Amino acid sequence: MPATIARTAILYVVVTIAIRLMGKRQIGDMQPNELVITLLISEIAAIPLQDSNQPIINGICAISVLVIVEILISALALKVPFLRNLISGKAVILIKDGKIDQKAMKRVRVTVDDVLEMMRGKDVFDIKKVDFAILEVNGELNVLLKSENNPVTPRDIAVAVKQDYPFLPLISDGVTVKENLEYFNLKENDIKRIEDKNGITRKDTFLMLYNEEGKCEITEKE
Amino acid sequence: MKRVITAVVLLIFLVFIGIYENVYINDFCDKKQSEIELCRKLYEEDPNECIKHSNEFKTEWDKYQNRMLIFVNHSVVDDISLESERLSSYSEKGNVVEYNATCNVIHHLLQVLKDDQRITIDKFY
Numbered sequence: 001m002p003a004t005i006a007r008t009a010i011l012y013v014v015v016t017i018a019i020r021l022m023g024k025r026q027i028g029d030m031q032p033n034e035l036v037i038t039l040l041i042s043e044i045a046a047i048p049l050q051d052s053n054q055p056i057i058n059g060i061c062a063i064s065v066l067v068i069v070e071i072l073i074s075a076l077a078l079k080v081p082f083l084r085n086l087i088s089g090k091a092v093i094l095i096k097d098g099k100i101d102q103k104a105m106k107r108v109r110v111t112v113d114d115v116l117e118m119m120r121g122k123d124v125f126d127i128k129k130v131d132f133a134i135l136e137v138n139g140e141l142n143v144l145l146k147s148e149n150n151p152v153t154p155r156d157i158a159v160a161v162k163q164d165y166p167f168l169p170l171i172s173d174g175v176t177v178k179e180n181l182e183y184f185n186l187k188e189n190d191i192k193r194i195e196d197k198n199g200i201t202r203k204d205t206f207l208m209l210y211n212e213e214g215k216c217e218i219t220e221k222e
Numbered sequence: 223m224k225r226v227i228t229a230v231v232l233l234i235f236l237v238f239i240g241i242y243e244n245v246y247i248n249d250f251c252d253k254k255q256s257e258i259e260l261c262r263k264l265y266e267e268d269p270n271e272c273i274k275h276s277n278e279f280k281t282e283w284d285k286y287q288n289r290m291l292i293f294v295n296h297s298v299v300d301d302i303s304l305e306s307e308r309l310s311s312y313s314e315k316g317n318v319v320e321y322n323a324t325c326n327v328i329h330h331l332l333q334v335l336k337d338d339q340r341i342t343i344d345k346f347y
Contacts, residue, residue, distance in 0.1 A: 021229075054296070055291065067229065067232070071229035
């Protein structure tokens, strides 16, 4: 039993490091080869856990080899477009100027129901409104509406709008976020100054948001 | 680029581990196989010396088997441990057939460990 716990913990660390080394993509955004590698890693990690006769180093070596191959191939694919197309495939245009390309659909084995479903997922219910729809290599459909069907933007009606600046946390859960402090060129004293201005102390601050305009929003601890 | 460097370092590390494993297991199994051959020979020529060697084999195997467990299937290591126990007892009270059979099993299991290290076509399918 203790051996199983130790082996599981070791493999957890190894698999986590392996996935981190491979990159930050979410499951849905994975390229086909990344998905295969991820599935393989989970399968391989399970073998030494199920069979205590298997040396754990076998699993670690196999996972390491998969990660190495994945990193080297993706690095090579950046330089060699042919390899990139071979591994990940190419995006396919399914709708052009409001018309479905049936040959392309057959080639990628997607039914018209699939296309309509994916379009509805993008809030598009009429093919005629679509200028261009492309099926990406990760299976996602991206849709560009015809100009006349695009929502009106302030630019279209020549209205001047004020630029919005995003708020970033300076204090999160009572702890200073140093990288954001550096991003805004602030120091700890500046936080203290803001807290004094708002009549609040550090131990009462749960969240402090700040933006480039110098606006600050504070949430107090409950 | 950092990832590629990490991958290359990891690859070099794996190659070194592979080479170390291969050399270590081959050397250790060769040594143990020759010891087993010696025990088999001594059984008829010098029984006292045979008991001594058989016990030494068992002691040394018990000492080094933990290192073997890092690299090879634990069931094979366990089988050799069991057979080395038999070898030690048969050297004192067993007959020649039982003793030789145990020697053969140990020799074969050591050969299995050595063969596992070799890259051959049949391992690809």
